[in-house]
Amino acid sequence: NAGVTQTPKFRILKIGQSMTLQCTQDMNHNYMYWYRQDPGMGLKLIYYSVGAGITDKGEVPNGYNVSRSTTEDFPLRLELAAPSQTSVYFCASSPGLAELFFGEGSRLTVL
Amino acid sequence: DAKTTQPPSMDCAEGRAANLPCNHSTISGNEYVYWYRQIHSQGPQYIIHGLKNNETNEMASLIITEDRKSSTLILPHATLRDTAVYYCIVRSSRQSNDYKLSFGAGTTVTVRA
Numbered sequence: 001n002a003g004v005t006q007t008p009k010f011r012i013l014k015i016g017q018s019m020t021l022q023c024t025q026d027m028n029h030n031y032m033y034w035y036r037q038d039p040g041m042g043l044k045l046i047y048y049s050v051g052a053g054i055t056d057k058g059e060v061p062n063g064y065n066v067s068r069s070t071t072e073d074f075p076l077r078l079e080l081a082a083p084s085q086t087s088v089y090f091c092a093s094s095p096g097l098a099e100l101f102f103g104e105g106s107r108l109t110v111l
Numbered sequence: 112d113a114k115t116t117q118p119p120s121m122d123c124a125e126g127r128a129a130n131l132p133c134n135h136s137t138i139s140g141n142e143y144v145y146w147y148r149q150i151h152s153q154g155p156q157y158i159i160h161g162l163k164n165n166e167t168n169e170m171a172s173l174i175i176t177e178d179r180k181s182s183t184l185i186l187p188h189a190t191l192r193d194t195a196v197y198y199c200i201v202r203s204s205r206q207s208n209d210y211k212l213s214f215g216a217g218t219t220v221t222v223r224a
Contacts, residue, residue: 004154033212035214041216042198042213042214042215042216042217043155043214044214045212045213059213088152090154090155092154092155099145099157099160100147100155100157100212101157102153102154102155102156103154104153104154105152105153105154
């Protein structure tokens with residue numbers, strides 16, 4: 001099993017550009033999450049999903065959008081990128097009330 | 112969810128046990144204690160979790176005090192590869208509260224040769 005796969009691993013954006021971070025998991029987990037981690041800080045929850053077609057906001061949703069059309073995929077969309085969105089983004093999945101499995105992260109720089 | 116307090120950093124010697132404390136004095140009866148770690152630049156990795164009883168797996172042991180207000184993660188024989196940030200998290204067992212798993216700053220553990 002590949003687990004949780006994130007693409008791209010690195011990306012540089014200009015202010016105002018948009019992009020989508022891809023996340024896919026092959027463990028048939030219902031729950032999926034997007035976190036961001038700024039340097040030296042803990043992870044902050046952006047959005048989460050409890051199943052296909054269901055998403056909800058986390059702690060820091062502003063500037064982001066998500067969709068969940070399939071169990072496997074949970075893309076994170078950044079609209080009008082800003083320098084404050086420079087961060088490392090982690091996608092995770094879980095089978096329910098159990099441990100989270102994380103991807104390797106996507107490192108985004110907005111200049 | 113209850114908040115946790117961890118020391119910002121600690122050192123330990125390779126081959127010795129590393130004891131990582133966590134205070135969760137406002138924990139409620141249905142909240143579990145979870146530990147994750149994050150090795151530099153990687154995604155966090157689950158270590159262990161518990162409710163009341165002490166727990167042990169191939170990675171670590173978790174000791175929870177009788178009043179559940181604090182816990183200790185024990186890495187029995189620390190290696191250089193255990194150098195990481197360790198997060199102590201309390202998590203409700205009730206579905207309505209469970210999804211917003213919050214990671215604080217954690218404890219940066221440095222294992223020295």
